[in-house]
Amino acid sequence: MKNNDISILGSGLIGSLLSIYLRKRGLDVHMYEKRADNRKSAYKEEGRSINMALSDRGWKALEDLGLTEKVKPLTIPMYGRKIHDEHGKTTFIPYGKEGQAIYSISRGKFNQLLIDEAEAAGVNLHFEHKIEDVSLKDNTLLVSNPEASHQKIHSEVIIGSDGAYSALRNAMLKQVRFDYKQEYISHGYKELTIPATESGEFAMDPNALHIWPRGSFMLIALPNPDKSFTCTLFLPFEGKRVCFENIRDEKDVEGVFKTYFDDAFELMPNLSKEYFTNPTAALINIECFPWMQGKSLLIGDASHAMVPFYGQGMNCGFEDCYILDKLINKFGTNAWELVFAKFQKVRKPDTDAICQLAMENFEEMKNAVSDPKFQIRKKIEAKLHNLYPLDWIPLYTMVTFSDMPYSEAYAQGKLQESIMDRVMADPLITQNWDKLDYEDIIDQMDKAKAV
Amino acid sequence: MKNNDISILGSGLIGSLLSIYLRKRGLDVHMYEKRADNRKSAYKEEGRSINMALSDRGWKALEDLGLTEKVKPLTIPMYGRKIHDEHGKTTFIPYGKEGQAIYSISRGKFNQLLIDEAEAAGVNLHFEHKIEDVSLKDNTLLVSNPEASHQKIHSEVIIGSDGAYSALRNAMLKQVRFDYKQEYISHGYKELTIPATESGEFAMDPNALHIWPRGSFMLIALPNPDKSFTCTLFLPFEGKRVCFENIRDEKDVEGVFKTYFDDAFELMPNLSKEYFTNPTAALINIECFPWMQGKSLLIGDASHAMVPFYGQGMNCGFEDCYILDKLINKFGTNAWELVFAKFQKVRKPDTDAICQLAMENFEEMKNAVSDPKFQIRKKIEAKLHNLYPLDWIPLYTMVTFSDMPYSEAYAQGKLQESIMDRVMADPLITQNWDKLDYEDIIDQMDKAKAV
Missing domain, CATH: 3.50.50.60 (FAD/NAD(P)-binding domain)
Incomplete structure (x- = not known):
């Protein structure tokens, strides 16, 4: 032995x-x-x-x-999320401060x-x-x-x-x-590819994580050094709406992609073949x-x-x-x-x-990121972090750009979330977000922490 | 094959x-x-x-x-819980209406x-x-x-x-x-015996489930046809207070039993031997x-x-x-x-x-049953059930003396619990319990159900 x-x-x-x-x-x-x-x-x-x-x-x-x-x-920096809406319009939301990135x-x-x-x-x-x-x-x-x-x-x-x-x-x-x-979640995933263009370039901005949020499902894409993107399609396994169970043939795949991910679809010449070759995996x-x-x-x-x-x-x-x-x-x-x-x-x-x-x-990625208020929220939090770098650190930053224990990030994140929920309840927040009393928000945070 | x-x-x-x-x-x-x-x-x-x-x-x-x-x-009916306090005093709390029993x-x-x-x-x-x-x-x-x-x-x-x-x-x-x-709970259990008396009789009332509730631990006993009782001791596996880990020898066992279960101890001639022979099992x-x-x-x-x-x-x-x-x-x-x-x-x-x-x-058995208010609570619920047999059925009755789906019993039990919490908040409840406006309690229940 x-x-x-x-x-x-x-x-x-x-x-x-x-x-x-x-x-x-x-x-x-x-x-x-x-x-x-x-x-x-x-x-x-x-x-x-x-x-x-x-x-x-x-x-x-x-x-x-x-x-x-x-x-x-071996890595490619991604400085933020690039959100694709159903008309192909994109919005960039940074992950952190300038220069902060996650690396594909x-x-x-x-x-x-x-x-x-x-x-x-x-x-x-x-x-x-x-x-x-x-x-x-x-x-x-x-x-x-x-x-x-x-x-x-x-x-x-x-x-x-x-x-x-x-x-x-x-x-x-x-x-x-x-x-x-x-515990398995209700959604599975399937990997697909956006290849490099004919001229050998990235088909989209390589320095972002691309998201097509569609409420009950989503598509994401990360850049690869060979100038391709690996896309991951997250769908419910079964159900009445868009789900893996209901996609049975080429027509179904193309129907879903043309309807919900048309700009990506244009970049995926091998979509149907890949769809039916690659496995559907559970999470x-x-x-x-x-x-x-x-x-x-x-x-x-x-x-x-x-x-x-x-x-x-x-x-x-x-x-x-x-x-x-x-x-x-x-x-x-x-x-x-x-x-x-x-x-x-x-x-x-x-x-x-x-x-x-x-x-x-998962909820945030497939839902909230497409909400215009989500962007406002991220902007307010970024500004708070800028003004009061030690008192307000956005949850994503604590998790991704720090080594603070996850449990502390979680607890502080929950406090911040409840305060931001109140801030966002202002019906005029879309116009007013830049003129808020930021010091008062920090005071609320201090009070909440003291409880 | x-x-x-x-x-x-x-x-x-x-x-x-x-x-x-x-x-x-x-x-x-x-x-x-x-x-x-x-x-x-x-x-x-x-x-x-x-x-x-x-x-x-x-x-x-x-x-x-x-x-x-x-x-x-093969069975012995048990009509209620017999609660043993630390001085050996017992209180009987029926499980249901007269004649309703669970069977050992x-x-x-x-x-x-x-x-x-x-x-x-x-x-x-x-x-x-x-x-x-x-x-x-x-x-x-x-x-x-x-x-x-x-x-x-x-x-x-x-x-x-x-x-x-x-x-x-x-x-x-x-x-x-x-x-x-x-998921294992923090407590384990060990079975012990109260044998029949020398004259061949039950050493305690055989028509009850005996409980010695002590907050963080408890002892229970169920009658057997041979006139013995099978006792089950529930203790935390480890900890600072009474727990299996801290009972190392005969002296420890007897110390715990004399202090917390003295009346049972008097009826358990083989306690120490059984304690160290029988396994400690997990739940x-x-x-x-x-x-x-x-x-x-x-x-x-x-x-x-x-x-x-x-x-x-x-x-x-x-x-x-x-x-x-x-x-x-x-x-x-x-x-x-x-x-x-x-x-x-x-x-x-x-x-x-x-x-x-x-x-x-488990919480109720090791804690609440020894609270005098627990008895009052059971009495109020029994009276409600008596006056309005279809509108108010105590949770224990729904689970034990009916075939109502457990999930319905659970939901109705939670509603009743919240109403009873309010009723029990009356500082004079111990004197007043019999003179409450019982119809009003039922009205509250109807309102809560309608929400």
Whole structure:
């Protein structure tokens, strides 16, 4: 039987990043991945989104490991949302202050880079190794690979960064007093493409996240370095109106796109083919507790898979790694149970908060962003933040452009929301927004905080 | 490969009752149970409560199958709660009107009777058959027994009445768009005994459910036909005050019992021995959806395990069987998917409601029942029910002594609760309760309903 210091399950973004962190502490780190090495074979995503939005929390961990300069060339900054209305008219709403952006990055390329870095750091990589089961009693993995079936591997520490369908979590699920929730939302998604133009250019502004909000459904698009956009169509699975169930043939697809997303439709020559070739995937939210069992720990999506609407899944997972590393730094590599206990205690309220925010942001993206008042609201909040940078920080900024604990962002965001609801109730707000008594709004916030 | 019409997983109370229902419709019914035949070997409960409280919904299904007279001799009626205060003083609070009772019954004896009835009806019993896995694609069970391992058994229909740790549900858990939640509460329980007296009599009033409510914990006792009582001690697992973690030796046990349950302690000669022999069990709440997958269906605890504080787990499971049978009667035995779809649609809001009520009733049992105002409240509600039997039915009565859908009982209970909160806010309620304007309370209820 093999005996590793640390076994990491899954070589996705979180597992790879964590393996580098742990290797830097001089540990014997082994990473097990059921897929083949994606640096050699064509990368097939299988129901995971193709590109992500890297933001401050993610960059912070990359910076910590000295990887910023290597990652930057893979990214495209998006400075705001570009909202497309039903007539093709667009409106730009910035995400933050001038210069603040979230960064579009391809999952495949990014993952390859992190695995290269892990290998260079001395992490032992085991591709095509499937975790059949985990014995929590004796920290033993049951692993199958093309050469051997059900091999036993013992580790002092097992970390499950194996995503929403985690094998380690499945083992924990059978333990008494393990709380668990998995919840699918009513909407699914399908990825489509807006290719580069014939002259090899981006077909739309590449420095924005494009949104076609349509109330009960929406389309979004993120830029890729090859000048294409990856579009994601979010529809209800079933229902009476526009939904996946009711789109049965080419005519239906084109009907929906011509009616609701006509400007995008003009840019999608392969729409119908892609629509019926690409899978329709479901969206899951997972919460569980505890995350540890002895010297085993869940991290990233394995412990808190979230819906993608705040663009924080990967960033939150990277922040998990950052926080875990700082606890290892404090308590050492001989106190795993203490480290894990501290980690889950400090981190659980924050991941609960971001899971909830991600759920709530779906409403904002498919509805509110198309409301003219939404823009006014964002402008008022931006001005408040400008005038009183410490007293009023828009929720999106706290989540995306800071490393404030998510749970604090959530609480402060709720306070601000209730005050903004009152401000927006002014029937003349559209004309008056610039002449409001901004100091009074801050006073209201101070009073609300004091309660 | 065998080919059954119907395979029922688990021969517990719900599975046995359901098998009789289905056999009566002329179907080829096979029931698989991982344990040995409990009619032959000593019955070992393994972490499930020893006696239950049978009430109207349970009796209704038994009556439907002509089993009332056979079950009755196994039961002991309990007409109300007998509350024990810290000085041993007791107060009786009736559950309903005169003559209304819930019935204490031993799980083991009851289960044996139902299995006998199933066998007599022609159900094929398969004990010591463990369900290793279920293939939902082709409705095939993977079954191991002492003679053969991983035998494949195909069935037209599979029904999982295999409880909180259901094998069928585990298979469904891996399906996309299966929502699932398992949640343990902070308290665990341990069963203890008050034996019959030396002269062979009950040591306390046998026609009541005894409760020692102590705020953050409690003890209860139900009578058995052998003149003993089964006591259940509910304590937090851990904490600063009284909890399982802090009871380490005989001295600790006796200290807790002498301080908080002195009158019970006097009747428990084997307390310490039992305390350290019997397991401490956890309490789980499970909700999931959908309950069906093609021609497979979850029923009873497998689909909605609840905490035991409303005494409705078994009763709700029996009502599941009753409702399912009526749907089969309506749509026939050639429309299983339609029957299952109707069943889960009509039943889910009701099981959600009773799961929630069971959770809330824990607070009432360990806290409120010891408050003198709780008695006044019950008296006012009893009088309202007496004066206006159709307009005001106490929540406990709707749940326990009627077959009103749980979700309606829940909604009406919440309305009544808010009105009673106002009534009880009268500082002189203790003196005035009998002289209230009862008609006005009913008017308030009518108004609240109209909103």
